[in-house]
Amino acid sequence: xTLARMNLRFSxxxxxxxxxxxxxxxxxxxxxxxxxxxxxALLEARNADAVVDHLRAFHAAEAxxxxxxxxxANGSMSAPVAATQSGEPQAWRRQDTFERQAxxxxxxxxxxxxxxxxxxxAWRIDSRPLVRAYLVTARGFGASEQAQSWLQAQLIFDDTxxxxxxxxxxxxxxxxxx
Numbered sequence: 001x002t003l004a005r006m007n008l009r010f011s012x013x014x015x016x017x018x019x020x021x022x023x024x025x026x027x028x029x030x031x032x033x034x035x036x037x038x039x040x041a042l043l044e045a046r047n048a049d050a051v052v053d054h055l056r057a058f059h060a061a062e063a064x065x066x067x068x069x070x071x072x073a074n075g076s077m078s079a080p081v082a083a084t085q086s087g088e089p090q091a092w093r094r095q096d097t098f099e100r101q102a103x104x105x106x107x108x109x110x111x112x113x114x115x116x117x118x119x120x121x122a123w124r125i126d127s128r129p130l131v132r133a134y135l136v137t138a139r140g141f142g143a144s145e146q147a148q149s150w151l152q153a154q155l156i157f158d159d160t161x162x163x164x165x166x167x168x169x170x171x172x173x174x175x176x177x178x
Contacts (some may be wrong), residue, residue: 053142057149060109060116060140065170067105068118068136072155073166078103080120080134089121092137092152095178102139108142113147117138125156126146132157137173148176 071077081091081101091097102117109116116138123133133156140149150173158165 011072020053023106027138050147053144053147054149056111057140057142057147058151060112061138061149061151063109064116064118064140065136065138065153066108068103068120068138069103069153069155069168072134072136073157077120082124083122083124086124089123089135091121092119093177094134098139098178111143111175112141113143113145114141123154128156128158130158130160132159150176 054062058122068077072080081089081097083089089102096156098117098119102119104117106115118136118138120134121137123135125131125133133154136155138151140151140155141147142149152171152173154167154171156167156169158167
């Protein structure tokens with residue numbers, strides 16, 4: 001056997017041993033990549049569920065706000081909470097008052113933990129003593145009670161002229177009051 005043939009025989013096993021670490025490196029990179037993609041997909045699914053839950057609560061509150069404002073304008077709503085002071089009403093900010101006096105105009109809302117509620121409060125506007133004003137607050141729920149949306153409408157009934165005029169001012173309550 002010649003020296004050249006002996007060198008070929010000894011160099012082949014060294015090249016074969018490199019294949020396993022390279023394959024393991026590629027497989028581990030694919031595993032890390034797929035795990036990261038899976039985590040990103042889970043995060044996107046949670047965010048989408050949170051958005052759907054918020055939209056469900058928002059639409060429930062909006063629907064009940066419209067219903068309660070319509071009933072108040074028609075005069076078919078039971079007596080609203082009386083105005084106790086001048087300035088904007090604050091009873092909607094207290095949990096005990098809101099829970100005790102809020103109306104539930106619809107029995108249920110699809111996918112919500114609880115039916116939406118509304119509370120109407122009479123409001124004395126010092127600069128306009130001849131008008132009747134009300135603050136209507138609505139609360140809608142998502143799939144859990146923690147997912148809530150609060151909306152308000154300020155209704156001002158001006159009967160002083162020839163025709164009845166109703167001013168409507170809408171706003172979203174950014175933070176839960178309680």
